Amino acid sequence: MENDIALSASPVPNPKKPTGMKHFFKQLYLQRALVIMSVPFIIWLFIFRYLPLWGWVSAFQNYKPARGFFEQEWVGLRQFEFLFTDERFFRVLRNTLVMSFENLILGFVTAITLALLLNEVRQLVFKRVVQTISYLPHFISWVVAAGIIQTTLSTDGIVNTLLMKFGWIDEELLFLGKAEWFWGIYGASIVWKDVGWNTIVYLAAMTMIDPALYEAAEMDGAGRFKKMWHVTLPGIKSVIIVLLIMNTGYLLESGFDPQYLLGNGMNISHSENIDIFVLNYGIRMSNYSLAVAAGIFKTVVSFILLFVANNIAKRLGEARLY
Amino acid sequence: MALADAQAAARSEVRQVRPVRKRRRRYRMSAGDWAFEIFNHVALLTLVIVTLYPFVNQIAVSFNSATDSLKGGIYLWPRDWTLDNYKYVFKEATIFNAFLVSVARTVLGTVLTVLCSAMVAYTISRQDFVLRRFVTIAFVLTMYVNGGLIPTFLLMKSLGLINSFWVYIWPGLIGVFNLIIIRSFIEGLPEGILEASRIDGAGDFRTFFSIVLPLSTPVLATVALFSGVYQWNSWFDVMIYNSSNIKLSTLQYELQKILQNSNAATTAASAFANSGNVGAVQVTPLSIRATMTIVASAPIIMVYPFLQKYFVKGMMVGGVKG
Numbered sequence: 243m244e245n246d247i248a249l250s251a252s253p254v255p256n257p258k259k260p261t262g263m264k265h266f267f268k269q270l271y272l273q274r275a276l277v278i279m280s281v282p283f284i285i286w287l288f289i290f291r292y293l294p295l296w297g298w299v300s301a302f303q304n305y306k307p308a309r310g311f312f313e314q315e316w317v318g319l320r321q322f323e324f325l326f327t328d329e330r331f332f333r334v335l336r337n338t339l340v341m342s343f344e345n346l347i348l349g350f351v352t353a354i355t356l357a358l359l360l361n362e363v364r365q366l367v368f369k370r371v372v373q374t375i376s377y378l379p380h381f382i383s384w385v386v387a388a389g390i391i392q393t394t395l396s397t398d399g400i401v402n403t404l405l406m407k408f409g410w411i412d413e414e415l416l417f418l419g420k421a422e423w424f425w426g427i428y429g430a431s432i433v434w435k436d437v438g439w440n441t442i443v444y445l446a447a448m449t450m451i452d453p454a455l456y457e458a459a460e461m462d463g464a465g466r467f468k469k470m471w472h473v474t475l476p477g478i479k480s481v482i483i484v485l486l487i488m489n490t491g492y493l494l495e496s497g498f499d500p501q502y503l504l505g506n507g508m509n510i511s512h513s514e515n516i517d518i519f520v521l522n523y524g525i526r527m528s529n530y531s532l533a534v535a536a537g538i539f540k541t542v543v544s545f546i547l548l549f550v551a552n553n554i555a556k557r558l559g560e561a562r563l564y
Numbered sequence: 565m566a567l568a569d570a571q572a573a574a575r576s577e578v579r580q581v582r583p584v585r586k587r588r589r590r591y592r593m594s595a596g597d598w599a600f601e602i603f604n605h606v607a608l609l610t611l612v613i614v615t616l617y618p619f620v621n622q623i624a625v626s627f628n629s630a631t632d633s634l635k636g637g638i639y640l641w642p643r644d645w646t647l648d649n650y651k652y653v654f655k656e657a658t659i660f661n662a663f664l665v666s667v668a669r670t671v672l673g674t675v676l677t678v679l680c681s682a683m684v685a686y687t688i689s690r691q692d693f694v695l696r697r698f699v700t701i702a703f704v705l706t707m708y709v710n711g712g713l714i715p716t717f718l719l720m721k722s723l724g725l726i727n728s729f730w731v732y733i734w735p736g737l738i739g740v741f742n743l744i745i746i747r748s749f750i751e752g753l754p755e756g757i758l759e760a761s762r763i764d765g766a767g768d769f770r771t772f773f774s775i776v777l778p779l780s781t782p783v784l785a786t787v788a789l790f791s792g793v794y795q796w797n798s799w800f801d802v803m804i805y806n807s808s809n810i811k812l813s814t815l816q817y818e819l820q821k822i823l824q825n826s827n828a829a830t831t832a833a834s835a836f837a838n839s840g841n842v843g844a845v846q847v848t849p850l851s852i853r854a855t856m857t858i859v860a861s862a863p864i865i866m867v868y869p870f871l872q873k874y875f876v877k878g879m880m881v882g883g884v885k886g
Contacts, residue, residue: 269694275768280687280699283680283738290719290735291706297715307718356611359604372608374869375615377876381868383797385820386861389853390618392823398636400617434614442876466600498800503820517713524714525804537712545708 301535307528321535331519331536338515338540341501342493344429350486352433353440354478358470360441361448376438384435384499391431391504392418418504424512431500443485444478451477487555491548494540516540619865625854626650630847633854649855652847658810659818663859666796666815669732673795678788681738682780685746686772707740713804720805727809731801736794742787749783750776786874793864819856822849 270277301321303314325331356376363369379387394400395417402414417423455473464472498517505513514522516536524533593601620640625633626649628642637643653659687693688700711719716735725731757779761771777784799816806812 266694273693273768276687276690276693277695279683279768279772280693280695283684284699284702286734286737287702287706289723290737291710294711294715294719295709297711297718300715307721359607362600362604363608368605368608372612374872375612377872378619378865378868379615381793381797381864382861383799383816385797385799385816385823386857389819389823389857390622393622393853394618400621400639437611438615465594466597503823520713521804525717530714530718533714534712537714541709541712 357441357444380439388503447478447481490551630851689750
């Protein structure tokens, strides 16, 4: 499994690897059909994936599109200095971190809980139906999801209606208008959208657990909770850890869509994250260099997090990413 | 290989469930077990209701007469049944055009993605291909580094892809994830078949088109579904690249504009509403929103339950492969 994850980038030498330049070109000629099938896409890859990396240098410039490449003004680390003294950037950073951790922790806890509950259902038809329905929101675009969430939370939406009916509130609440509530709404939204989908991997892992373990636990007098706690959860531990590491690398990718689509003028202090900051500074205000600097900062932090998480896993003697 | 794992997992799920059921029938349920059973079913049913209600509610509002909806109180079923909202949405030239663009990008994008990904995947599945490692590493590296929003935006600008339909197709042509799952599937095909076609004198193109492509239908279906959903749901690229050209707008982006403006006085939706009040058709922002939500998610809601197994398969492969 570890090898699989390392992909074929692993340095296993190909036994048929040709030696010598002449041999190489001869092979290349013989395999020209394969070359024709792959090289155009390497060119595509270079243009669309590697060329933008050049753009990183503009973080050290005061980039103006009107000027040519060699006429740009170099400003060193001034863009980064500006970022780290900007109060707004700190707020943006705080929002990104809070919502990212929320995404990570909430995503894991809810998905594992739901997987455990589903795993205990014995009526197969009921289980299938619940699964199918719970995957559904994952495939709906965030635009539609945001529309649905706005409708649900609006003053005449179902949440307010129910709260009024039960008499828990005296007047309708403006959920998306309260900045402090945004993180909660964000958490609920991502859980609503993805909890079902995230269970798939755990449920697959649970089917791999040896049934004999459950029987042994039963003999020892374990009830259902004990079996869940002592057999099922340890059985999916390695999957949980691999996914945790992988998601740590994407930690700062807490998403753009939900924050942008649910955000509004009233909750911007809690909804704006790095991606929205980049969009606003870069594309809306054409302050390209500053936006690129913010993007670089995010990428670097992501790399460090991935590295740290992988090392911790290595220390713990668990499966790891590389 | 990973796909084989996933299939094995699916098979073992079927095989394993029966003995568990038999065994548990013998096992006497304690009071605690009953309590858990009831709790579990209630929890899962709550999840189903919370997931489905917002969709059902939007469907009800979209089929309810617009003026009647304003009175509120539409929950699960339309009170004053009408098709006017749908008639209005499809008569509105902008929205109908956006619908066509959405369909076009979904069809074209999916076909090209599947074909190109499969081609590259075939070349890197060939152990004797001289450029195999180079191509693989070039693609896999892009999983970890990317230029970010602003450099990509500037690149599209200099490639002349702003205000162009092709910006929906080219940048996302080949995804590394797709490449990896197709490659592992092709590598899992019986060696003899490819060998035989080569011995029979078929070149690489012939082998690819008449042997590999037809045999890879299951994995290509998975990739096509992910790609189709991605294309249908995209709105961000429309917003940043093509927002000034209404002819290239998509359904999701039109909906996003309606949602974003729904609080403001001069909204697209209320403009529709005002202009729509001529003749028999009466619409309001509320009903237009609900109708657009349904139109934008209907294709997915309709096809998804039938194709669910392909999605799940793809997800499991992706989970194992990282």
